[in-house]
Amino acid sequence: MNRLARFAGFGKHDEESASTAVLTEDVAVEQMDAEELREPIIEALRSVQDPEIPINIYDLGLIYRVDISPVGDVSIDMTLTAPACPVAGMMPIMVKDAVSKVEGVGLIQVDLVWDPPWSQANMSDEARLQLGLM
Numbered sequence: 815m816n817r818l819a820r821f822a823g824f825g826k827h828d829e830e831s832a833s834t835a836v837l838t839e840d841v842a843v844e845q846m847d848a849e850e851l852r853e854p855i856i857e858a859l860r861s862v863q864d865p866e867i868p869i870n871i872y873d874l875g876l877i878y879r880v881d882i883s884p885v886g887d888v889s890i891d892m893t894l895t896a897p898a899c900p901v902a903g904m905m906p907i908m909v910k911d912a913v914s915k916v917e918g919v920g921l922i923q924v925d926l927v928w929d930p931p932w933s934q935a936n937m938s939d940e941a942r943l944q945l946g947l948m
Contacts, residue, residue, distance in 0.1 A: 860872045860873065866899070888923070907924075
């Protein structure tokens with residue numbers, strides 16, 4: 815038997831295994847209120863930049879809906895500035911990766927939607943100012 819197998823406990827008798835069993839304790843995990851997760855999720859969304867426009871996707875107005883369930887699951891509807899956007903396949907993955915880093919978030923679903931179509935009216939004042947539209 816090799817050292818790795820011995821280290822993992824393969825080949826030991828039941829009596830030996832019982833004497834070396836590791837005791838574990840139940841640990842209470844505090845669950846955040848769904849609305850307490852909203853701000854950290856928005857901050858995570860602001861960390862995702864549109865690769866063609868130097869503005870984050872939240873202030874650009876690409877996030878249409880963020881629903882948070884009582885258990886921390888998150889459902890996001892987002893759009894793109896144009897349906898032919900070259901990062902259409904990657905953007906939902908980037909969003910999911912960013913939101914997954916927020917402590918307390920469970921399952922994440924990101925859906926691309928096209929209705930209503932995105933327009934500059936969706937942008938925050940900060941984004942308009944950065945792009946010289948104000």
